[in-house]
Amino acid sequence: MYKPIYYSFIILVSMLFSQTALAQNTITITGKIIETNNGEPIEFATVLVGDPINQKPIVGTTTLQDGSFVLETTASDFYIEVSFIGFTTQRFDNPTITNNKIELGTVSISEDSQQLDEVVVEGEISQTVFKLDKRVFNVGADLSSTGASALEVLNNVPSVNVNIEGAVSLRGSQGVQMLINGKPSVIANEQGNALGTLTADMIERIEVITNPSAKYDAEGTSGIINIVLKKEEKKGLNGAVTLNTGIPNNHSLGLSLNRRTEKFNLFSQVGFGRRTFPSDEETENRNLEDGTYISSFGENDKNETFFNLILGTDYHINDLNVITLSGNFAYEWEKENADAIFSTLDASNSLTDAFRRQELTEATNPKYSYELQYKKDFEGNEEQSLLLSATGNLFAKDQTSNFTNTTTFGNEDDMLQKSRTDFSQAEYTFKADYTHPWSEKFTLETGAQYQINDVENDFAISNFDGTNFIEDPNLTNIFEWTQKVLGIYGTTAYEGDKWGLKLGLRFEDTDVATLLRNTNIANDNKYNNLFPSGHTSYKINDDLSLQAGYSKRIFRPRLWDLNPFFNIRNNFSISTGNADLQAEFTDSFEVTSIYKIGKMSMNLGVFYRHTEDVVERIVEFEDNVSISRPENVGTSNTTGIEFNAKYIPANWVSFTNDFNYSHFAREGDFEGSSFDFTGDQWSTRLTGKFKLPADIDIELIGNYRSNYRTLQQEVSENLFMDFGARKKILKGKAIVNLSVRDVFASRISESITTQPTYYLRDYSKRGRFITLGISFGFGKGEAMEFSGQKHF
Template identity: 85%
Template sequence: MRNSYFFLLLVISVFGINLVTAQAGITTITGKIVENNNGGPIEFATVLVGNSADQKPIVGTTTIEDGSFILETSAPKFYIEVSFIGFTTKRFDNPNIIDGKINLGTVTISEDSQQLDEVVVEGEISQTTFKLDKRIFNVGADLSSTGASALEILNNVPSVNVNIEGQISLRGSQGVQMLINGKPSVIANEQGNALGTLTADMIERIEVITNPSAKYDAEGTSGIINIVLKKEEKKGLNGAVTLNTGIPNNHSIGLSLNRRTEKFNLFSQMGFGRRTFPSDNETENRNLVDDTYISSFGQSDKNETFFNLILGTDYHINDLNVITLSGNFAYEWEKEHSDALFSTFDSGNTQTDAFQRRELTTATNPKYSYELQYKKDFEGNEEQSLLLSATGNLFAKDQSSDFTNTTTFGNGDDMQQQSRTDFSQADYTFKADYTHPWAEKYTIETGTQYQINDVENDFAISDFDGSRFVENPDLTNVFEWTQKVLGVYATTAYESDLWGLKLGVRFEDTDLSTLLQNTNVSNDQKYNNFFPSGHTSYKFSDNLSLQAGYSKRIFRPRMWDLNPFYNIRNNFSIRTGNANLQPEFTDSYELTSIYKIGKVSMNLGVFYRHTEDVVERVVEFENNVSISRPENIGINNTMGVEFNAKYIPTNWLSFTNDFNYSHFTREGDFDGNSFDFKGDQWSTRLTNKLKLPADFDLEFIGHYQSDYRTLQQEISDNLFMDFGARKKILKGKAILSLSVRDVFASRIQESITNQPTFYLRDFSQQGRFVTFGVSFGFGRGEAMEFSGQKHF
């Protein structure tokens, strides 16, 4: 622990080194800000230097603990403005410069509650409101004038968190679908952090949807965040370049550009890097009938080199029509080594055999995606729109693995195996959405979507017979999976100033087929379903609003759930798929409130979810070998509470807490055995952000995940912390950043399967990741972080 504190102090010390350069024509401004009532110093008051010609800010700073400040400017003509929330603002026009210095002395400002009230009434302060099935965060002047990026603005939205690496989560869960102006965009694509090129003055509002209506896919997600940009987009060039290095091996470089003209908005991002993911692994297979067991201890490291390129453009035909074309290309080179020692013990706990299993896996992964969209607005009604889109995603993997078993104890035979995978996947989506408001308070939405998923996986496992490798026909096949989903929806809504109601229904027709070519085993499924939804909200006051919602959701088994391919990394612990798997269906009910008390904003939600045909992994055990595959087993009823609170006591300190608790009841039978049980699960995350003098930002994130049980397993609890720090230099155009994931190397993955006839334990740990980055922004954009993280 002492070493950890020393490490944090070292980080702060390193980041405290200021760059000092001597420049001609620099004016140094000093002074001290105090209160009028008692003469006490005001910490974190804002001192701004602005252009006298266009009244735009040039540079600024905040006062330190004793109320003093110092800043520099090279502008020839400027004004100085001193302000603090709840106090009058003082302005100094054409200040007197003596020998390149301005000393304002002691500046006294007094409280002005009337001015503060006027700001709130005029809607200049950012605030959150309910609107039927969504929460809306309106970006006020307090944020839009800061020059911050979209990622920083998202951090001010209740229940939304963006860590220092740019990963976005909603109510503590990742996997959020990001939209720009109501449609997918390369700018918001998870392949990079291009949101850093959007500045706060471009954003009108941010919409958060936690229980999607019938307008959206019935497939469940953790939520939707839609960033609505102002129509009066400013022209210019935004961009950033970032260089990262880290331990373990983590090096990347990223470049982002965004160019806006009268007709075009051109955006691009390029990244190149290399990362290593080490892991320590342990397994135990224990036969409780004869008390024999097999254990393994090993290490692995996955090395990835990647290249990523995003290109796109918005073409504004006129004020009412825009066409968007974008594309993404990525290529990954993978090489993975693993080395594990397997030992066999008899009932007397005496070792009988041991061998060392080594693996070398190589793979190449090309990825392509494209998107074509057309959006039409209608004159006279900004809410009326037509959106047409076509998207495609293509992914391939060419992978081969060599396995070698070398006997180290006992009379076992050495063995060699090989596996290969030739995989390809293509996903296409075609959409049409139309929104038509009428009579001011009513809105109709309708649309359709057609989605195609096409997969082919040619896999084989070969054994060495002493002279050559021979394919094992029982473990070699070509798996084909095709899924087509047609969806049609309609919603209608009424909304007044205080109350609203939205009802909708979605119809989806699913056509799914799988085929194992070598054995000619096929499985076809065709089903169609209605997915109703209903949402209502009521505003009791500016500080209290309620929202209730219902939707029916579906989980369709994914390719890896269906694919019967065997992973033979550990021949005693095998995972496979199930081509006969059926979809899950969930009825989701949710009641949520927004409540504000002073500087605290809270979201409290209660939910109930009823799921049928629950997909769970079932383990079968024979000859000390466990085989895990997914099955549909019974129903699940879950009741829970989701709580989020954000407390910002000052403009330099904030706390965010996400808390989730659920109690579930399982009912099901499999192979004549009852699997009825009850359980609890909870998790919490506490985020502390500090804005220190000299443009330091610190971030501490503590995570805790309780233990919980599944059908057969007990999942161990988890407690770990992440740390981030950054410092702005060169007037905010450059950023130095440090990220430490899993500071105390305490994050683990452990599952225990304790059944009447067998006991299994699976444990893995990756350890601490440290990354240092330097980012430089140019044009109107701030510097941004390009994490260079892996994206699947």
């Protein structure tokens, strides 16, 4: 690890004193370095002149793009050494000097399998690093994530949980702001099938910010999760190809290429494939007043065929100025089938009616994303920087659903229904961030952001009258939603050897407007707020540190919280939005300790959140039909504890545990009814990693999530396990991965609502997913530790 750094230092010193060397007898050394296997030139290989007595470098250089080099030395007794990471080292003792010249000619070096393995192993285990105001989860080779999306990767991050439906929660709260590379993105919003399109091999790190400073958006009551994507910058050409196959359908092919020159870094990824998500569904609506109830049992499978492309370039104007331009394009074809039997029973538990409801939904989803970014560093101060960026995200959905009700018992008529959705969304974000260190210990940050969201949802439901489909005017409308948020912030930080402090203030101005065009119902809302933040840390010794933080946060109702339309897959269980919903505000406090003892590192934290205008879903029940919608119902106080520990008893085994507990108390009322209640929830995750002979690695992850209460519901507990295995072949240039997610098919989603006049149950299970993947690196690239489903 230190040898290349030391050599680089020697090269730098030798360049500084090169003028002195001109006055002495100079020997010129030339040659060209190539790969033994294919004869390709090696760029940036190291060529050193060393002292044979003390074995220390005297002078050195690196090869050019064509593998050639020119090196001068004034030494009289020396050796020449040629090296490159992952390759064997060539050494030339007592080289022949002719007319003050040494011509090495073409030197070939071959790959060193032992070095290659060492390079890969260094990044195998994911690591969590604690910063002043955030935790950074550096994504490693977590074997169970083979063929997995970012949702599965997030499930391995301490304090983060992802349920079976893909909803992300942090410390038990779903008020999370998701960012990609520090900015809002169509990739990470709930309309675009968010994080299912990102894959493990694309992610460099995940930043968990439970108490964000004023530099970040105030959005997200429980914090921010920022997914930072890889952007390969290895010198020369490198790439990798990945292939997946799995049960149920999970077949994909991905290719990544990167070319790095002195001025340009060109990067690209392309992928295509097909995958299926089957599930079993059950619902029950029971009327406790008359004893009747309706139940449904069915199966559902969602099929996706996808293509995606990423292109981008970094242009290094000079050492201090870089311009980045990148674009993403993806296209998805969705086909979803649902088949369920609905039964109606009377108070004596006798069947009165039954019908089979079949659904065929087809949709196309184009996605576009682009970014222009300019970064300026300042000479003489590597921490001083100016960053300007403009991003655009566009997402559309053209969807049709056809429903057929076929009576299997009773006298009800058969029925045909269909729905149509024409959806479009545009997001634009403009940012400016400036960082200025006043000294080695003081830093000032300031900046501004302007974000625009513009959405239109044209939705219609039609019923068949025996001759034609007639649109239902009560369930048909065009919903428009625009949101504009201007944010300005400033922070100042002091970071000493033992103690650090960071204070900040953010101002945000929000302008929200909704319109139901057909009925001309508008709702405009404008408000502005101040969001202070404060963080401090104290290092007691090398093994024990303390952190504390405070921030004020906001949760702005999102599109589907406001949109009054709903899915009619189940006409007896309906979810809808509320255009009158108001924002909720949270004051968040936390204290955390970080402790290392021997081969174990631990983190223990305590947090408290106070939230005003809490948003909860309220269920209304009438004629055996339940309709839920979000409402502002009062205040909430949440107190919690989190504990994380990693233990590495030997170099072939490691264990990681993540434990979270929270207690919450709600106070509020809605339409004259009290909604005061208390509850608690906890979750734990234990991960074991084992290195076996023959370059085989095994990983086991056990998860448990307790049952917990919401305002009206009881959510059932969950216990499930994931498994992963990996085998390196071809001297580490290729990697075979196997993953089994939900090994025992025990992961479920179940909620039960019990009220004086009705009982509701909603249940779903997706089952086991098995994926086999292989990745192969070529050129100067290395095999990916993961093989991804999608590369968008």
